[in-house]
Amino acid sequence: MRKYIRLTICFSVVMAAFLAGGTYMKAVSADVDYDSLRRFSQVLDIVEQYYVEEVKQPELIDGALKGMLQGLDPHSAMMDKDEFKQMQETNVGKFSGIGVEITTLNGIVTVVTPIEDTPAYKAGILAGDQILSIDGKFTDQMTLSEAATLMRGKKGTELTLLILHKNSNSPVTVKLKRDDIPYHTVKVKELENGYFWVRLTRFSENTFSDLRKEIDEAMKKSELKGIVLDMRNNPGGLVESAINIADMFLEEGVIMSMKGRDGNEELEYKAQKQKDDIKAPLVVLVNAGSASASEIVAGALCDQERALIVGEKTFGKGSVQNVIPLPDGTGLKLTVALYYTPSGKSIQAEGIVPDFEVLWESPRKAEDNFSVREKDLTRHLESDRAKKNAQSVQNIESKELLENDNQLRVALQLVKSLPTIQKIK
Helix, strand or coil: CCCCCCCCCCCHHHHHHHHCCCCCCCCCCCCCCHHHHHHHHHHHHHHHHHCCCCCCHHHHHHHHHHHHHHCCCCCCEEECHHHHHHHHHHHHCCCEECCEEEEEECCEEEEEEECCCCHHHHCCCCCCCEEEEECCEECCCCCHHHHHHHHCCCCCCEEEEEEECCCCCCCEEEEEECEECCCCCEEEEEEECCEEEEEECCECCCHHHHHHHHHHHHHHHCCCCEEEEECCCCCCECHHHHHHHHHHHCCCCEEEEEECCCCCCEEEEECCCCCCCCCCCEEEEECCCCCCHHHHHHHHHHHCCCCEEEECCCCCCCEEEEEEECCCCCEEEEEEEEEECCCCCECCCCCCCCCEECCCCCCCCHHHCCCCCHHHHHHHHCCCCHHHHHHHHHHHHHHHHHHCCHHHHHHHHHHHHHHHHHHHC
16 A cells, blocks of 8 residues: 655644643743733633632633634534544444434534444435434534534444434434444445446545455456446545545546645645556546545546546535644644645535536335346245356346436446547547
8 A cells, every 4th residue: 555644733732742741831932912811811710710610620621622623613623532532433443323424514513424334324314414412412502522422322322313304394303223333434246247336435544455355356256347436425534545545546646635724835645556556447426425535536536537427516525634642632633724636626615516417316116116126036046046146146236226226327327338438538
C-alpha cells in the first residue's frame, strides 16, 4: 500500500503540554485579546460562586470548550475520554450501536446516512431524517458527540428515537435494539459474466486491503470486464483510505488537494502507477448519503475522466478534520482544511453532480416480480442439479439485486457500453 504524508498541524498549547511532561505551559501570542480572557475568567468565577447548584470548575471549563468547538462548524468537537475512544473504534470498524451517521442542519441532529445492514438501516431510517430525541432526551441542545454517545451502547440493549422523516409533517417513535456494526465494509458480487458490483459501505482502516483481496479473488474466477463501484449511503471515514482506493483505479494525476485557512499551504495527493492498477471500465454510483471520503473518490474519478458518475447529487461535505489526542485521554476534532477535486473544485455544501442523474425508484412489489421469487429459489435447491446450485443461487441473487435497484440496472448497462462511449469521445 502506498504511504501518504498525513496532514499535521502544530498547536502551541498541545506541544507545550508534551514538552512540560503533561503539564500545560502558558503560551501567549502577541495579539491575545486580554479583555476577552478577563471576561471569561469573570464569568467563570461568577457561575462557580453563585449558580443555584454547586458546580466544579473543571465541569465549567469542559462545557466551555465543547461550546467553543460546537460553535465553529458541525464537524469540530471536543471529545471526552469515552467519546474519543468511540471515535477510534469507529475508524477501525469495531463498535456497537444502531449504525447511523449524523450531522447538524440548522441546529437539528440529522441523518447523513444509515450504515447498511444495521438496526437503523433495517428500521427504515433514511438520509435527511431528523432525530428529535434519544430515549426521551431532546437533541436540540446536544453536540454531535453527545448524540452519538447516547445512541451507542452494549449489544442487545434497546433505544427509542423520535424521528421526523424527510418530507413528513409529524414525528414517529422508532424502537431499536443496538447491535455490532458490521466490521466488513466491502461487498463484491458478479452481476453478469465479468461485470462486478463493488459495494463500499464506509472507509475504515481495512477497507483498502479488503477491497484489494475481494477484487483479486473475483479476477481469479472471471475476466474483469467492468465494475460498478457503489458508494451510495457511504458516509465517508478515513481520508487516507479514500486516497488509496482512488489510486487503485488511477495511474497518474491529482487525486485531491487540501488547503488550510489562508489557502497558501496546500497538500496535494497524486496517483502512482502500480502493476495491479485496475483498468476495467468503471461506473460510480452515488446519492445524497454519499459524503466526505466517498466524494473524494467520486470527484477524483470524475475529474480524471476515469469513470462515469451515476445516481443523485452527493451530500457536499468538503472539509477535513484532524483528530488530535490530548495528554489527559480526551481528544479534539478540528476542521483544519477544505479539500478540492483534481479540477480545483471545492464540494463544500455543493456536492458532486452525477454525469447521469438517475433518481431512486422503490422496488417493485413481490407479487409484481415475475422473474424471481423466493419460492423459485427453494424449488431450485430441491432439484436434481445439485452440482450447479451454488452458481444458480448466485445468479438468482444477482437478478434479484438488479430487479430491485433501478440505479444499479442503469449503471450496469452504462459500464457495459462504456468502451464504446469512450471511443466516441
